[in-house]
Amino acid sequence: MTSAALDPLAWLILLPMFWATLAFVLGLGRGAWLAIIGIALQLGLALALAGRLLAGGVPVHPVGGWGAPLGIDLAVDGLAATMLLLTQAVALPLAVYARSYFTGDSSERRFFWPLVGFLLAAMNALFVSADLFNLYVTLELLGLAAVGLVAAGGKVGQTAAALRYLLSTLVGSGAYLLGVAMIYGAYGSVSLSTLAPLVDRQAPAAVHLAAGLMLVGLTVKTALFPFHFWLPPAHGGAPAPVSALLSALVVKASYYLILRLWLGILAPLLAPGAAIAWLAGLLGCGAILWGSFKAIGTPNLKMLVAYSTVAQIGYLFIVFPLLGRTSPGDAALQGSVLHAVAHALAKSAMFTAAGVLVKATGQETIDGLAGVATRLPLTLFAFALAGVTLMGLPPSAGFLAKWLLLGAAIGQGQWLLVAVIVAGGLLAAAYVFRVLRHAFLPAPVAVSSRPVPRMLEWVAFGLAASSVLLGLRGMEILRLLAAGGSS
């Protein structure tokens, strides 16, 4: 590492902290441009990192010059680089969106920029951390920043949702921390690279228990059914840019960690087709069915989108029974990562579009959407395109993900999973078209439409279009995922 001071790995964490602090100092509610420029730079850094990885490098950064096992290592592999790139690429348009979205001196706006900065710093740190305790710290910081964003509105419903969110996220990270402590007790190390050769099938029962605690804690934070109870009010009640950030990215962070542990240090404990894999898979099936079912029934537009997240998280978990060994060419793993990427883009598009619709109609219900097909065609089109990705219809990235998952499920003869994957797509169609159908109804005569900044509409459209067009570039994502070897 010749120029440690310029290492993109470290700057991906420092930069958001820097602009978040500056935004806080500048005064509440200011710093939008700072954030946009900062995230743009981060995107550049993430791209540079991905480029280096694709060129065959294995970027590692020993923090403060002290490497593992004594110090803290930051490391990037294909999976981490994919998530880093995804995070910055989704955060940038959302920052642009948020700048136009928050008007006046709303309390939501006051704390938005500093909190988003810390959120991104925590998330980037999480993706590149290479030891269990450091991961805990990032996880906690991430959870607190996210809770802060939900609570910032200060309305009764939002505060209640934030408290519930806070409680679940603390329980989740508490369980994770307990697991880490037990691992440390057993092996005397928390570094992933040190632990990897130590953990094996003959590990003491305490290690198995620790693994269980860590996975359950992370599952709560990822809002897998039946731990999803905190998600819909938190995501549905927050302002649109916050909902988009949370649904698109934050739940993916803890999922990333599950995947990382599952494929990494915990792999020797998990025989292929282990009961716990099936438990995860079945809960995933439950999430798909229950989330979709609730989305079909809810009268509130943003709650519909939030329940859709509950359902889509299910897809991320049905891969566990299908995961073979840890080769990065595993179709199930590729499918789940592609799904995370596709869902992040589509869900941010859908929440931003829903934000525009709510702002324009002044109503939060789906019944209030009559006539928007004529008045806000661009936004509705964005919503529909995002819906295409969620339904897993071609040519979207969601389709490629579903194709890979379906192929893996059929190949292994898991017909239950095949049925759920297919049914999930049809159920998604049911709730997406429910919105579109209302939008096509003729507008009531006495309807007042408020003007909405065009920028909001274009951001939603851009995100939605990219979630669909990415379906034509699946190769690139998979190449990045396979680069640098998956640990």
Add this chain to the structure above:
Amino acid sequence: MTVNETLPLAVIASSLLPGLIIFVLPESQVGLRSALNLLGALTKVILVGVLLAGVHAGETYAFRYAVLPGIDIAFKADALALLFVTLSATLWLLTTIYAIGYLEGAPNRSRFFGFFSLCVTATMGIAMAGNLFTFFIFYELLTLSTYPLVVHRGTPAALSGGNVYLAYTLAGGALLLVGMAWLYGLLGQVEFVHGGVVSTLRPENRGQLQIIFLLLIAGVGVKAALVPLHGWLPQAMVAPAPVSALLHAVAVVKAGAFGIVRIVYEVYGVEFAQSLDLLTPLAVVAAITILWGSLRALFQDDLKKRLAFSTVSQASYIVLGVALFGPAGTIGGLTHLAHQGIMKITLFFCAGNFAETLGTHKVSEMNGSGHRMPATTVAFSIAALGMIGAPFTAGAVSKAWLSEGAEAAGMAWAVWVLAASSLLNAAYFLPILYRAWFRPASAAWPHEHILARGWRETAWLLLLPPLITATAVLAAAIFADSAWSPLSWARLIAQREYLNAAP
């Protein structure tokens, strides 16, 4: 990229790009929008002409591009693709002209024409798909782009029709997806190849292959409106007339039938499908559909519904032709793909003219319309007679080949099905013609929108397309033996299919 790679892409782009531009055009830009529409349609017809000449001379046009490891998006413009492409491209041009006239002054036209163009783009993709994966992409795109057209008017009836349409087509798409993913798991990439690719698999996969065939055919059978998967078609009749014309003659139903052709001939291979005992059940389903559609059509008073059930019946002629083992059946089925398209689109144009000009939507209101709108009624009569299979019409040609194919395949019962269907066709079309020509008109038309001015019975944009297609119905029969008729082209395809299918 060579010219031979670019041409298929250009055919797709010629409707995709105008469509995307039209989406962002403001509602008031009528002239620019129409110009773009026509420019796209004309460009496409010209490009298709170039392709036709090339393929006839033995050129190959193909393009491929990898999306996932081992999964390509592939286009190829072979003889079979061009049969469908040519049909769609020419009928799209006419339908565009018709739609511009039909929707004059209606709201949300940018949206309408945008999705209209996407719909044709999807059809082109289906026609030129080089493998099953690509076919599926455009097959689903077609579902999505036709939904806004079906619900275009935003009335409760339109929305509920749209719901039914979606429920059927998305469920069909899901079956197709499962079958396809399964087949890819067994075979790797499933290319469309003369003689099929499945026969390379070992015999112990026989059971699986039969199930996959069922899934695939059920998937595309929804769009082809095979009984009992046809329920959406009469419901989708709430759409505006140009959309119905498009759904029935150019895009949706044809896409389904075309999918069956590709799956039987180029995935399974007609001989291998025969050896798996798959063709006879398919022929039986087609025969049931033919009879059931015709029977239901008898009892519809709504003109468009009657035509819809007629489509259910007629589209299965194509399926029947495919399921009859032997070149004659193939030729009959493929010829009918084109002939049914021309005839059915004429009928829908005319039905739209009756509705727009006089406000008549029902068969029982059509008394005397032949005197008020002679040109439209002549076109309607020609197409209706064609459907019955009267001499000197396109329908007679394809039915003759189908009957011959049935005999050659040793399925004499299919000949009886065809004869019975002709009788039924006559039973539901001739009363319409009788009413239109020989019954006196009632005192006033239900809702006369467009008044007759001299010899012009309706707006000329509405009149021209059905007259052209009606002429084509006659020309396709009279010049059936010329080199460029649908029949000759179908013979070319059959020749290449059976020549290469040698074991």
